[in-house]
Amino acid sequence: xxxxxxxxxxxxxxxxxxxxxxxxxxxxxxxxxxxxxxxxxxxxxxxxxxxxxxxxxxxxxxxxxxxxxxxxxxxxxxxxxxxxxxxxxxxxxxxxxxxxxxxxxxxxxxxxxxxxxxxxxxxxxxxxxxxxxxxxxxxxxxxxxxxxxxxxxxxxxxxxxxxxxxxxxxxxxxxxxxxxxxxxxxxxxxxxxxxxxxxxxxxxxxxxxxxxxxxxxxxxxxxxxxxxxxxxxxxxxxxxxxxxxxxxxxxxxxxxx
Amino acid sequence: xxxxxxxxxxxxxxxxxxxxxxxxxxxxxxxxxxxxxxxxxxxxxxxxxxxxxxxxxxxxxxxxxxxxxxxxxxxxxxxxxxxxxxxxxxxxxxxxxxxxxxxxxxxxxxxxxxxxxxxxxxxxxxxxxxxxxxxxxxxxxxxxxxxxxxxxxxxxxxxxxxxxxxxxxxxxxxxxxxxxxxxxxxxxxxxxxxxxxxxxxxxxxxxxxxxxxxxxxxxxxxxxxxxxxxxxxxxxxxxxxxxxxxxxxxxxxxxxxxxxxxxxxxxxxxxxxx
Numbered sequence: 001x002x003x004x005x006x007x008x009x010x011x012x013x014x015x016x017x018x019x020x021x022x023x024x025x026x027x028x029x030x031x032x033x034x035x036x037x038x039x040x041x042x043x044x045x046x047x048x049x050x051x052x053x054x055x056x057x058x059x060x061x062x063x064x065x066x067x068x069x070x071x072x073x074x075x076x077x078x079x080x081x082x083x084x085x086x087x088x089x090x091x092x093x094x095x096x097x098x099x100x101x102x103x104x105x106x107x108x109x110x111x112x113x114x115x116x117x118x119x120x121x122x123x124x125x126x127x128x129x130x131x132x133x134x135x136x137x138x139x140x141x142x143x144x145x146x147x148x149x150x151x152x153x154x155x156x157x158x159x160x161x162x163x164x165x166x167x168x169x170x171x172x173x174x175x176x177x178x179x180x181x182x183x184x185x186x187x188x189x190x191x192x193x194x195x196x197x198x199x200x201x202x203x204x205x206x207x208x209x210x211x212x213x214x215x216x217x218x219x220x221x222x223x224x225x226x227x228x229x230x231x232x233x234x235x236x237x238x239x240x241x242x243x244x245x246x247x248x249x250x251x252x253x254x255x256x257x
Numbered sequence: 258x259x260x261x262x263x264x265x266x267x268x269x270x271x272x273x274x275x276x277x278x279x280x281x282x283x284x285x286x287x288x289x290x291x292x293x294x295x296x297x298x299x300x301x302x303x304x305x306x307x308x309x310x311x312x313x314x315x316x317x318x319x320x321x322x323x324x325x326x327x328x329x330x331x332x333x334x335x336x337x338x339x340x341x342x343x344x345x346x347x348x349x350x351x352x353x354x355x356x357x358x359x360x361x362x363x364x365x366x367x368x369x370x371x372x373x374x375x376x377x378x379x380x381x382x383x384x385x386x387x388x389x390x391x392x393x394x395x396x397x398x399x400x401x402x403x404x405x406x407x408x409x410x411x412x413x414x415x416x417x418x419x420x421x422x423x424x425x426x427x428x429x430x431x432x433x434x435x436x437x438x439x440x441x442x443x444x445x446x447x448x449x450x451x452x453x454x455x456x457x458x459x460x461x462x463x464x465x466x467x468x469x470x471x472x473x474x475x476x477x478x479x480x481x482x483x484x485x486x487x488x489x490x491x492x493x494x495x496x497x498x499x500x501x502x503x504x505x506x507x508x509x510x511x512x513x514x515x516x517x518x519x520x521x522x523x524x525x526x527x528x529x530x531x
Binding site: 069089141 | 286287288311312331332333334335337338341342345346349350359361362363364365368369371372383384385386387388389390391394408409438439440441442444445469492494498499501504
């Protein structure tokens with residue numbers, strides 16, 4: 001189940017893409033794709049997680065089982081879907097199930113190995129906010145889409161990988177609203193809350209990779225993407241310098257446009 | 258049971274089934290969204306509705322912007338693959354055109370609330386919501402103890418909408434309805450509701466049996482209306498594809514009160530479908 005730390009190892013030994021021929025977002029998707037092991041199952045949200053999971057399936061993980069919350073299990077889309085419910089997902093799936101079945105039979109009992117989540121805000125324990133920013137709940141400054149499947153994915157999947165662009169607005173001391181629980185307020189919180197998956201094991205940004213410290217559960221910078229230094233890649237208040245680990249630059253076959 | 262769904266036009270069905278102040282669920286998880294039915298509710302000027310839906314998308318943005326709703330029960334409100342629903346945001350952030358009260362869930366919670374309603378149970382049980390800020394703002398979510406083991410679990414109050422509206426591929430002349438592909442929570446919504454309407458792409462003489470197709474028998478539906486294209490810009494599996502360009506184009510209309518006003522005027526001026 002566990003993938004190489006920080007996606008720091010090159011996966012296929014394939015030809016590197018020419019330097020500068022990829023963007024920070026592409027590096028983030030590539031690092032996220034590499035974190036998915038062949039033969040595992042992955043609950044996929046739309047956007048960056050979907051891009052990364054499809055990239056993994058087309059490169060090193062052809063037997064990766066993609067699970068989309070609209071009800072497609074084992075989807076094999078030939079093109080990137082725009083929504084989690086594109087027809088191509090149902091047409092290519094091993095099984096198509098309703099929403100209650102998806103959450104009750106597949107997510108809740110821990111039958112999905114990896115959950116991929118994004119967020120508007122993330123704190124140092126990798127708790128995630130996709131609900132409201134600023135103001136009070138009834139009249140927020142910014143109303144975000146809300147929870148969707150994320151709270152149960154965060155609770156029930158074997159482990160969680162978070163993909164988020166690193167900005168001062170996204171990495172905050174405390175999230176304005178806990179939509180999905182990462183490691184709560186620290187060690188033991190997940191067990192106390194009855195959350196059975198391991199929670200976030202890795203946070204992949206456009207600059208590097210963070211992982212929870214095994215003792216404190218606080219996110220620590222464990223790898224840098226090529227061309228990025230630790231000062232840039234370390235969110236405010238976070239520890240770590242990457243320990244000399246650098247994500248291998250994208251290979252040619254990993255940069256798909 | 259001798260009850261049968263009545264085949265009728267869409268305007269007639271909405272006029273009969275949806276009243277001011279009702280709790281109305283239009284379901285369809287990214288697929289088979291009853292868009293035409295939602296727009297007919299706008300055209301008929303319903304007010305004070307409690308709208309229920311896992312994934313309010315652009316038709317709920319339209320209903321909210323048109324001032325039809327005073328309350329929204331939901332779990333994810335966005336324009337999938339595009340961004341925000343700006344009419345929804347304007348209502349929550351600025352009370353425009355009217356204040357919108359929220360009852361917010363996760364997908365798992367809301368799906369189970371329908372299951373409880375369909376099963377005629379007062380609540381559903383799940384592992385969920387623990388540690389999140391959702392229960393503090395959502396009255397229909399409580400912690401309970403398992404009567405057998407004492408384990409702490411979450412209860413969500415059953416949903417019993419006054420009306421459920423779904424879109425499907427086909428119906429026969431008796432009003433039996435068949436839908437396939439991604440089936441979301443449509444069956445649960447119809448069985449949980451007091452009254453229901455299925456709009457369909459076509460009415461046929463006989464429904465060919467299909468593996469894995471959900472059949473809603475005529476006796477659990479109140480009305481069936483033939484509305485070809487009734488899910489557009491969402492898609493209807495084996496009939497038409499998702500109109501991704503229309504979802505993208507909605508963003509500009511939704512962002513601007515004036516542009517939305519012009520859209521609304523044009524909608525009201527158009528004849529109802531079917």
